Amino acid sequence: MRERREDRDRGRAREFEAFAAGAAGRLLHAAVLLTAEPSTAAPRAERLLTAALARTYAEWDLLRGEDPYDRARQALALCFVRGAWRVHWERLSPPRPAAGPGAVGVLGALGPQERLVLVLRLYEGLTDRQTASLIGLPEDRVRAICARGVAAMRRGRVSHARR
Template identity: 65%
Template sequence: MRDHRRAGEFEAFVAGAAGRLLHTATLLTADPDTAERLLTAALARTYADWDRLRGEDPYDYARQDLAARFARTAWRRRRPRGGVLARLTPQERLVLVLRLYEGVEEEQTAAQLGLPADRVRAICLRSVTALRSRAPSPVPPRMPRRPLGARAEPAP
């Protein structure tokens, strides 16, 4: 009976939180398959520790585990091939996603990553600056000019 109640509580949690956590993982990894594996591992850890959470927010717990797993494995993927955050390093991505997307306080982010709060602030500012300073987009090719007196052909 207890396991059934526990499973029901966890299913309700996953139904409400999995979408946002998957989006967070996708922002970090820029790869849906890797993000799904990362989320699955974080949710498995959360389920294993479900009874020990006692008053802790399971979303925070799962997000912390997800971030820790990403930080441990980020050295394998220096920079992702795509995504909005592709120009950032894994550490910059992690700080930016935690601070701006997830809304985690600076001190809490610093404690979770084992960094001073000033360093987290600097990383976040550098990341935002890097994203805002996009390289100028290439000039679109010019359309060939029609000779004077030539009429445009009607569209089919």
């Protein structure tokens, strides 16, 4: 009985390692986009990825045919949201971009909610409905946030090009 459990645990670990080897790169890139850190040094993004993969591993046996990448993406988004709110509540001030002082690129100028919606919609390719379901907002709100974020990115690109 004990040997059977150990074999099952080893098999589970091998399955997860194979999944993580294939998905970690894309998930890390999504985390880097969410945190707006430089890809060469992204400690917050790495912590987000680690937390998301740990949560996915903890729930591995509960997947039952569900796509593990969807679960990991959901965990990544949840970890990002929790971190963004923690920054907000600790400072007791209006929410500021969770990227912090080292934020780079046009995503760095966006707030955490806009970044999250844009990453899920544009990088991950989720629909408005899927994004709304994942982050718990109405679909029309997701559409508005996405439009506002894209407009802000376009303004950022234009102002950088003129310099």
